[in-house]
Amino acid sequence: MPSKFEIYKDKKGEFRFRLKAANGQNILSSEGYGKKASCLNGIESVRKNSQIPDRFEKKTTASWNYTFCLNASNGQVIGASQTYKSSSGCSNGMKSVATCAPGATVDDQTD
Numbered sequence: 723m724p725s726k727f728e729i730y731k732d733k734k735g736e737f738r739f740r741l742k743a744a745n746g747q748n749i750l751s752s753e754g755y756g757k758k759a760s761c762l763n764g765i766e767s768v769r770k771n772s773q774i775p776d777r778f779e780k781k782t783t784a785s786w787n788y789t790f791c792l793n794a795s796n797g798q799v800i801g802a803s804q805t806y807k808s809s810s811g812c813s814n815g816m817k818s819v820a821t822c823a824p825g826a827t828v829d830d831q832t833d
Contacts, residue, residue: 725822727765729758729830737761741768741801741823749818750792750801758832765828767800768792772823778816780809788812792819801818 727739739761743749750768755761771777771794779791788809792801801819806812820825 726829727768727826728792729761729765729828729832739765739768741819741826743818743822745820748804749815749822750756750803752801753799758830762828764800767794768819769823769826771795772820775820777817780812780816792815
């Protein structure tokens with residue numbers, strides 16, 4: 723299965739996307755968007771910004787786990803990761819987003 727962006731509606735009725743790796747694991751999730759067009763713009767922003775290493779921001783949680791965010795050029799978060807138990811796992815997650823995002827298909831589950 724190739725990597726893909728899944729577009730779906732959350733419980734509030736907002737549009738969201740998640741980037742899934744070829745193995746089916748979620749590797750990046752978005753905020754909620756009021757309009758599908760904004761969600762699609764978010765996907766394009768991930769495709770572009772994931773190719774710029776400085777746009778990734780690794781964070782340590784209070785319980786000493788790791789997460790990362792992908793930021794747009796204006797500093798706004800466009801996607802967030804799951805929680806990782808190790809720093810190296812988190813780094814691998816960032817690499818996976820950079821590898822998968824540019825060629826990922828879009829699976830719109832809201833139609």
